[in-house]
Amino acid sequence: MTNTLHRQGDVEGLKGDFVVFAHTAKGINKEGSGPKIQEFMRICLRHNPVNIGDAKQGNILQEDIEIERLISRQGDGAAAAAVFTDVGTLQRVIEDLIRADLGICINVSGLLEEVRDCCRKAGIERHSVEHSLGFWGATERLPERHILEIHTMCGHGMVSFNLIRKMIEQVKLRRLSPKKAAKVLAKCCECGAFNPKRAELLLERFRKGLT
Amino acid sequence: MEIDKEKCVGCGNCHAVCTMGVIYLDQDGKSAVNQDECVECRTCYRVLRNEGYRPWFVRAVRRVLRAFNLGYLAEPDVCPTGALSPPALEWPRSVRATFSDPSTVHEGTGVHGRGTDEIKSNDVTGRLREGDVGFVVELGRPGIGARFRDIQKVAMALAGLNVRFEAENPVTQLMSDPKTGRIRDDVLDEKVLSAIIELKTRLEMIPQVLQALEEVQHQVDTVISVGVASRCAADGSVPHEHWVRQAGYRLSPNGKTNLGLGRPLFQE
Numbered sequence: 001m002t003n004t005l006h007r008q009g010d011v012e013g014l015k016g017d018f019v020v021f022a023h024t025a026k027g028i029n030k031e032g033s034g035p036k037i038q039e040f041m042r043i044c045l046r047h048n049p050v051n052i053g054d055a056k057q058g059n060i061l062q063e064d065i066e067i068e069r070l071i072s073r074q075g076d077g078a079a080a081a082a083v084f085t086d087v088g089t090l091q092r093v094i095e096d097l098i099r100a101d102l103g104i105c106i107n108v109s110g111l112l113e114e115v116r117d118c119c120r121k122a123g124i125e126r127h128s129v130e131h132s133l134g135f136w137g138a139t140e141r142l143p144e145r146h147i148l149e150i151h152t153m154c155g156h157g158m159v160s161f162n163l164i165r166k167m168i169e170q171v172k173l174r175r176l177s178p179k180k181a182a183k184v185l186a187k188c189c190e191c192g193a194f195n196p197k198r199a200e201l202l203l204e205r206f207r208k209g210l211t
Numbered sequence: 212m213e214i215d216k217e218k219c220v221g222c223g224n225c226h227a228v229c230t231m232g233v234i235y236l237d238q239d240g241k242s243a244v245n246q247d248e249c250v251e252c253r254t255c256y257r258v259l260r261n262e263g264y265r266p267w268f269v270r271a272v273r274r275v276l277r278a279f280n281l282g283y284l285a286e287p288d289v290c291p292t293g294a295l296s297p298p299a300l301e302w303p304r305s306v307r308a309t310f311s312d313p314s315t316v317h318e319g320t321g322v323h324g325r326g327t328d329e330i331k332s333n334d335v336t337g338r339l340r341e342g343d344v345g346f347v348v349e350l351g352r353p354g355i356g357a358r359f360r361d362i363q364k365v366a367m368a369l370a371g372l373n374v375r376f377e378a379e380n381p382v383t384q385l386m387s388d389p390k391t392g393r394i395r396d397d398v399l400d401e402k403v404l405s406a407i408i409e410l411k412t413r414l415e416m417i418p419q420v421l422q423a424l425e426e427v428q429h430q431v432d433t434v435i436s437v438g439v440a441s442r443c444a445a446d447g448s449v450p451h452e453h454w455v456r457q458a459g460y461r462l463s464p465n466g467k468t469n470l471g472l473g474r475p476l477f478q479e
Contacts, residue, residue, distance in 0.1 A: 003313075005467050006353070006436045014465050025332035029473055055313045063260065094470065103474035105332045107467055115468045116447060125447040127471030128330040128339060130347075130440035132463035133421075133455070136428040137435040141355050151353050156313040157230060157404050158254050161354050166227040166287065175284065184288050188228065188258050190313045 003155025004081075004109035004193050006132045008148045011111065013202075017153070017195050018090045018110035020044060020097075021081035029103055034075045036102040041071045043096045044082035047089050052082040053192025061186040061196060081192045087111075091118045098122055109193075146211050150199050154189035163188065171203045178203035212249055212256060216241050218294035220269045222285055225255040225295060230311075230404060231356050242294070250356055250404045251304070252311035253297050260286075261293030303398045306359075310381065310403035327380055327407050330440045330469045337477030338377075339442045344414045344451050346374075347438040348424065350431065351405035359385070359406070360399045361431040366392030366408050368427035372419050377409040405436075414441065417454035440467075 004019045022040045024030035044052055045067065053059025056078060057070050074080065084090050090108065097106055108115045112129060119126050135142065142148060143161045150164050151157070167181040176184075182199035205211045214225070214234075219241040226234045226242065233248040234255065269291050276283055285291065300308055309315050329347055330339065339345045348365060351357030362382060370376070370392030376383040387395045412420065417439070428435055439462075441451040455462055 005347070005438050006463075007465060011464055017465075021331075023328075023331040025328065025336050025473070028332070028335045028475070056316075058257075058314075097470075097472060101474075102472070105334055105473035106470045107331050108470065109467045110465055112464065112466050112468060119447070119468070119470060124471060125445070126443050126468045128333040128440060128442045128469040129449045130330050130345075130438050130467040131449075131451070131455070132466060133437040133439055133460055134463065135353070135434050136424060136437055137350075137431050138355070138433055142353065142434060148353060155352075157352050157354055158252065158313065160228060160230045160232065160254070162227045162229070162232050163287075170287065176287075187288060188254055190257070 003191065005130055006152050006155060007109065008145070008152045013149070013198065014111050015087065015114070016085045016201070017198050018084045018087070018108060019081055019193050020084065020090070020093055020106065020108050021079070021193070023079065023105040023107060024077050025105065029105070030077045033077060033104050036104045037074050037078045037080050038071050039100060039102055040097070040104065041074065041080055041082070043100060044093060046096070047084065047093050049082035049084055050197045051186060051192045051194055054081070055079040055191035058190055059186070059192030061183055079191060083193065083195045085195070085197050087114045087118065091121060094118050095122050098124065146202065150185065150202060153199065154194045156190065158188040158190060159185050159194065167203065168206050171207050174207070178207060212244050212251065212253065213296050213298050214242050214244060215294045215296060218266050218292040220266055220273070220292055222291055224259055224285060224287060224290060227287070228255045228258050230254050230354070248402060250311040250402050251297070251300060251308040252404050253308070256295045256297050258288055259290040259295065260288060262289050262291045263293060264291045266292045303401050306398050306401050307403055310406050327377070327409050329409065329438070330467060332473060333442060333469050334471045335473040335475065335477055337479065339411060339440060340479055341442060342414055343411050343441060344417055344454070345409070345411045345440040346420055347440070348408040349405050349436040350408070351403060351433050352436045353434065355433045356402050356404055357406060357433040358400060358402050359394050361433055362406050362408065363392065363394040363399065364430050365427050365435065366394065368423050369408065369410060369420065372412070372416065372423055374410040374412040374416070374420065377411065380407065380409040382406050382408050414450055414454050417451060418458040421458050421460060
């Protein structure tokens with residue numbers, strides 16, 4: 001899953017976009033990890049994420065998902081993710097996860113300096129880091145920057161360019177509110193890594209003709 | 212994906228939701244899927260709520276509205292009649308769903324999504340150690356899709372550098388010969404939403420890997436998202452940053468951080 005690595009946007013926009021996710025390794029800490037992943041989810045929930053879910057069951061923005069039932073069904077190795085919109089909350093989530101000492105692998109996607117500072121304030125040094133080197137190849141086939149900014153919030157690529165265009169159009173025509181349009185987009189992202197709040201802010205800019 | 216023509220009322224909602232943009236309105240006024248381009252991600256099936264209306268009812272309501280020059284604006288996330296149905300897939304087409312539907316677990320790796328581990332469990336596996344660098348080269352992303360024929364071109368270009376492809380990676384597991392990067396013939400024409408070539412080498416090889424990607428990128432008809440990773444030094448600094456910058460490339464301000472909370476922690 002490089003699905004949260006290539007999120008696009010300027011630094012100001014990315015300051016409101018942090019994804020915390022749990023991962024396990026087969027034969028090392030996957031076996032027996034179910035209850036630990038459930039605890040990871042409950043810790044994240046205490047800090048009011050704007051999205052949370054797992055790749056197998058879906059996310060809280062989908063109609064048929066009830067979060068407590070989703071958590072109770074999470075077994076060993078479930079790929080859980082939660083999205084937060086400010087660095088202060090991220091700091092508190094990291095501190096809680098350190099205190100909980102779950103033993104599962106915890107990763108954060110977001111501005112690297114901010115995440116490093118959070119780690120240091122919490123008394124740890126980061127273990128490994130991955131950067132994006134951007135898009136290569138037939139980049140002439142890619143759409144405009146603002147479409148990519150929304151599209152890359154679901155790294156599995158489940159939010160189509162055409163749906164984003166449709167939602168922008170519906171928002172501009174005031175047939176949908178930015179919030180409702182963002183929720184439609186978020187439904188497509190299965191694992192819960194899509195940031196509906198950031199999408200809403202971007203769509204709000206379209207409504208006001210700012211983009 | 213398949214669309215039941217008896218049920219479809221041609222509302223077009225699935226056209227916009229389709230990740231590859233390959234659902235279209237057929238001459239009969241009903242939607243159809245370009246099967247050669249469909250990657251079987253099932254997004255249309257998952258996202259569009261089945262309203263459960265009878266097709267004759269929806270068509271009748273529309274005819275009445277049309278008679279008064281009125282239209283019906285449906286919610287964007289519904290299929291009024293539940294016309295979409297994911298077919299049972301056989302090999303090699305089944306590889307499309309495995310790589311494109313994130314709810315599917317890759318049998319070979321036991322991982323959801325695109326099936327890779329990268330740095331996500333590096334704190335316990337020690338896959339990338341001091342002096343190592345990892346590359347994730349994802350073809351088809353964002354939003355274009357890729358055929359394994361193109362994925363093979365890139366894999367073969369990288370294999371020439373004597374890098375090590377990650378064994379626990381779904382693309383490596385489709386290679387007939389990981390030493391050359393050659394992918395098995397029966398999947399070469401299959402299209403997926405994206406697939407990730409994952410490799411590791413030594414930090415000093417970074418310029419050569421980037422040079423190889425620089426050359427091969429013009430030979431493929433899709434986009435490539437490139438990521439680079441390494442294990443941090445004791446002070447939290449990132450070893451690959453120096454090598455990437457020296458090779459003349461920019462690093463993103465955002466990225467992924469493994470916090471090192473996994474247990475038991477891998478000891479070098």
